[in-house]
Amino acid sequence: MVKKINTQWLRAQNKDQYVKQARDSHYRSRAIYKLQEIDQKDKIIKPNACVVDLGSAPGSWSQYASERVGAEGRVVSVDVLPMEPLERVLFILGDFTEAATENECLGYIGKQGADLVMSDMAPNLTGIRTTDQARSTALAELVYNFCYRALKPGGDLVVKLFEGTGTDEYRRLLQARFTKIMTRKPDASRDKSREFYVLARSYRL
Ligand SMILES: C[S@@+](CC[C@H](N)C(=O)[O-])C[C@H]1O[C@@H](n2cnc3c(N)ncnc32)[C@H](O)[C@@H]1O
Structure with missing residues (x-):
């Protein structure tokens, strides 16, 4: 069964224009x-910004962000998996659900705060829809709480969600602190995938 799914996934990957584009x-x-499309439409990454x-x-998001912010900007990246080093990107190897990781990240951001928090985090999928949905929303809620400590007033958030229970409540949560909430489903996000992104603009403390 696993082998069949892997073969199907590999075939889809090979046909995928975005995989080819990324390889080239x-x-x-x-x-x-996905990020490029959102940024081209909404201009979320600015020169000299802290992302x-x-x-x-x-x-790839860190690569793109570091190019967009330029030499005077900063990118602070976090993952539970190792990442090959990138120029002008500070990488923290850690689980974002752990307070120590969040605190390390805040230390790198510094007192002036970040201009943009973006989260493409996805939990390890179990295939059980309700479990995956609940884990994804729980991660997104952590990201929302992190914004309180990390974002400067007027800062923006892009966060990945999976359509289903809890996403409307999440949007409402964002409305309490952000001026404008938008939904984005970039072309590169596979049609079959329930993933989409919420873009929340102009954080209010
Ligand atoms: C879809 S991938 C991100 C791809 C990335 N945006 C890029 O452009 O290369 C999702 C990532 O979220 C990470 N992740 C999931 N849960 C996490 C957690 N609790 N803490 C840190 N990273 C996590 C995974 O390890 C995985 O690398």
């Missing part, structure tokens, strides 16, 4: 095209 570019993953990338490995 210097980016480490097709995920880059936090949660769930960063293998690193």
Whole structure:
């Protein structure tokens, strides 16, 4: 069964235009095209900004963000899996659900706060829809709470969610602290996938 799923996944990967595009570019993953599309539409990554990338490995979002912020900007990235080093990217190897990881990240961000927090974190999928959904929402809630300590006023958040129970409540949670909440489903996000991104703009303390 596992072998069959893997074969199907590999076939889909090979047909996928974004996988080919990523292979022909210097980016480490097709995920880059999701962030690129959101950024091109909404202009979320600005020169000289401080950007936090949660769930960063293998690193294509961090690559893109570090190019966009430039030499005067900063990218702080976190993943529970190792990530090959990138120029101008501070990488923290750790589980974001642990307070020590969050505190280390805040230490790198510094007192002035971050301009953008982005989370492409996804839990290890069990295939049990309700469990996966609950874990994904729990991670997103942690990210929301992190914004209180990490974002500067006026800062933005991009967070991955999976459509299902709890996502409407999550949007409402964001409304308490952000001025504008938008939903984004980039072309590179596979049609079959229930994943989508919420873009929350202009954080209010
Ligand atoms: C879809 S991948 C991210 C791809 C990445 N945006 C890129 O462009 O290369 C999701 C990542 O979230 C990470 N992740 C999931 N749960 C995490 C946690 N609790 N703490 C840190 N990283 C986590 C996974 O290890 C995985 O590398």
